[in-house]
Amino acid sequence: MASGVLADEIRNKLGDLSPAERKVARVLLAGYPSAGFETVAVVAERAGVSAPTVIRFVNRLGYRGFPDFQTALRRELDERNASPLSLYEATDYGREGDEGTDSSSLIERGSRVFGDAVARTLAELPPHDLHHAVRLLSDRKRRITLGGGRFTHLLAQYLGLHLMQLRDDVRFLPDRDVERTALLADLARRDVLVVFDYRRYEEDKVAMAQLAKERGGKVMLFTDSWLSPVSAHAEVVMPSHVTAPSPYDSLVPTLAVIETVVAGVITALGDDAHSRMRHGEETATRIGLY
Template sequence: MLLNVHCTPSIQIFVLIFTTDPIEYAPLPAEECLLTARTAGCMVTGSEIICTFTARDGLNGIDDLTEATTADRISALLSSLTTSEKRAARVLLARYPTVGLESVTSFAAQAHVSAPTILRFIAKLGFDGYPAFRAALRHEVDEGRRGPLSIPRPEADTLIGRYATELSEIVSTTLAELNPSDLERVVECLADERRSIFVLGGAFTNSVATHLSFHLRKIRKKVFDLAQSPQQRADVLADISKKDVLVVFDIRRYQADAVVTSQIAAQRGATVVLFTDYWMSTASEFSDFVFRAKVDCSSPWDSLVGLTAIVETIALELDRTRWSLVRPRLEAIEQIRSRLGQCTSSDDVR
């Protein structure tokens, strides 16, 4: 199969893929085009680059788009889309995946583009047509609803070794896909002590939310855990304003109250930071920043190590950038703990 990938108006990459399976690859950013081509052993001839890849190779960070979500495809292709196609992409990501499950006419109307633009957009994502695009989104919705009762149990004979590898890959994949710009901006928000920070975990993700709160309270003041009870949470949400930050954790088998909480905070002007999975909670529609972690593995229970890795990366960056302020706070906390008699010789109490 010969795939023509435009890199810049003057440069084209022709990729010859030896595979029986249909695979689409994303265009490279223009500034990386020639360098990446030469590094990969491609033949550069004037305005053309001839590359040969096997089915296991990939471009722009996606090794196999058959395993990628539609959101992954959009992220990989966003820089190469036309202005109208980018408008469609952003509307879809903001209301993911709901908008894509509607008719092409409805999608186009919400994105303020023409129906042919939507069809060109999904074709660039690698779908044969709008039905295939919607089928992929429906599959993602189904995956997002999977729970421990519907996931098969792994065989015991290779469990430990294979699972260790899976967990390592979850962490490395999740961190590799972090947007450095978003990470920097979220760290700035969380470091701003003029803001109050409210953290909400779900039934399954509350342990990770608590882990973030622990680090934040060591680093700064005005950090609050939102109650799991929606009724008790309402008392706090009534006071949230544009100077505040809401951090929400919501992964598959998503919680409606987490989505509504995000919506309320956004409507009141707060900055909303969402931690979710690859299928994305619909709370993303109301979020200013979205961090996606890989959660699926051979265990019937989704893994939280990807989310934890993002939390610890943020904590590390906050500590690094604010150490001159963090240190005296930690010293004061340790002195108070000592006076309260809450330190133990084994240092177990934290």
């Protein structure tokens, strides 16, 4: 499955397209994103349609013409590959004379940016995926394995630590190669692999997701709005906006999604969650943690 904002736009339009336009859509999705940078003539030939049909297709997506569509595709790829350094340099963060450096302005800006990102993320969260995520994570017959990336391993740990208080069979991907290999080699049908993967996506996450799927397990993905390539193998995809008042992608909206999922798992587990939490509290008190 092609991953990306434009790919989603194309898939969402499939039901509204003519049979000829649908052929164009399938050619672009099958070779996404590289097919979108071919000429109109090449796309038309591959789809077995006329050049005007290709133009009508991109018009239906809201673009003035094929160059306009390619510009949007190029912008998407730039955004997918953006790094904190490239965002810093492109937007002049922190330069002398930059507005909003005093405390009150920073608070106002943070409130606006984070509030909007969280609101948009939750408003656009697919209800089916949220329901499926809760169902998988609350199924006590399943074993849950969580892993993240350079920064997002913190999110994997945050979700995992909550799940450990609610149910058993929850674990994290080990850092050491031998332990990680042993765990992945043991994946089976009862496993749910929860992956956190955000732009500048990590290749090992795709390989692990593919492995889990081949073994009959389920893959759950938390990612950004551009969608990690892991989405091609995921049963559940939970996208978040990552807009921040700094060059770094924000993890705040994803945190809101995680806490929404945790609330759903607590409700789904009911008395079992309550018993597990009480037993955990009693154990922690007995060994002097609380």
